[in-house]
Amino acid sequence: MLQLSFIRENKETTLAGLRKKHFANAETVVDQLITLDQQRRDTQSELDNVLAQSNIRAGQIGALMKAGDKTAADAAKAETAELKARSKELGDALRQIETDLQALLVTLPNLPHSSVPEGRAADDNEVIAEHGTIPTLHTNAQPHWELIEKYDIIDFKLGVKISGAGFPVYKGKGARIQRAMINFFLDEALKAGFMEVQPPILINEESGFGTGQLPDKEGQMYFATEDKLYLIPTAEVPITNIYRDVILPENQLPIKNVGYTPCFRREAGSWGAHVRGLNRLHQFDKVEIVRIEKPENSYAALEEMSQYVQSLLQKLELPYRVLRLCGGDMGFTSALTYDMEVWSAAQERWLEVSSVSNFETYQANRLKLRSKLDRGDGPAKMQLLHTLNGSALALPRILASILENNQTPDGINIPAVLVPYCGFDRID
């Protein structure tokens, strides 16, 4: 959520940012917000005056009662009726204005960082790095959905029987390599200074609001109606919400957390071409890193996270590229996002396996995540912190890429770093 004070003081910057994100009706909404904000402050200040008078009266009546002057007290009471009516009126008006203001404010996406390229869709994303060489496969190489059947390591039909499409059953070496990757990713994160957490995978509405999934994205999350809990679409939600309504002491920053969780996505309306096999699932596993930073450090932290994710891909020996997402393709809550894509050699496509973002104060404002920061220029000031997160990494597409890229006519080679975790070096 953007800060009203920022919008008020930086209207043109706000509008330019919203346009870059292709937000419709930016001018109208911003004007409405500014108008409502002014109304809110006027109403508030009038209400404050009325309340101040009421408080004075109440004090006087109290003193009169104490003095035993009942007649004077009753007379004073009679004079409060008007103030009371007025304060109710103003209070109601204020509540309505605040409701309207909030409803409008949550519709605004975060503003993009200045380095975000113009553009409307995925084609406009900027490739900022490429690494590794595209493998040449033997003739009759197969896409991963054929390989998993051939070696019987993942069973989609079984998943359909138990749950439905998009819920695969991993079997034998398929299951073991999943577990291997989770442990590998967690161990790497620990080495990089992240603290491991195991959060709940069902979250309440407040948490969904805090990170920006709610309102609006409820259609993408599974919902347990009886208890009003959502299954998490990513560990970002529960981990970041650890810090909801928290004032962090400055000396605890930065916060670096890592967590493994399954993720659940309804993917309503996004089934079509390119979703075969492991490319898009309703349930998948992911290791997520979350970082909380002082504002001045957040972009350096983002670069560090990007480098960290890339280091994982390098260790897995997968060819990848890094994209800086354009304004139109970025997430609602993000100020700057890098996507990491690995090459899937049989599909001959890039697959997104990580998305690393800086949300600046957008989530922190919703979360009320703050710190009293001492800048040496006067007393320490309460400030919203910056939140960042990234996948490190999402498993299914990594597996798809490993299977396809490392296939030989008679088996699939496991990347060396995973062998100690798997206990085998080949699927055949």
Place this chain on the structure above:
RNA sequence: AGAGAGAUGGCAGAGUGGUCGAUUGCGUCGGUCUUGAAAACCGAAGACUGUUACAGGUCCGGGGGUUCGAAUCCCUCUCUCUCUGCCA
């Protein structure tokens, strides 16, 4: 799931209608003392809103009500704890 109890500042824990934003203890920070530290003593310290700055206003789980006045009384919701039952 049933019965009961409870929700107050970083934590513990008072406060049952009138200077209560709130006693006190612990913890935190600053100072005195000390070579340094501890102890002791003295002092400071909540959040939000708002103002150029004051002032003012709001916040004792959430919402509503009674009252001139609510942390305190009433209604309601949520959550937590204890016991019983069930169960990894």
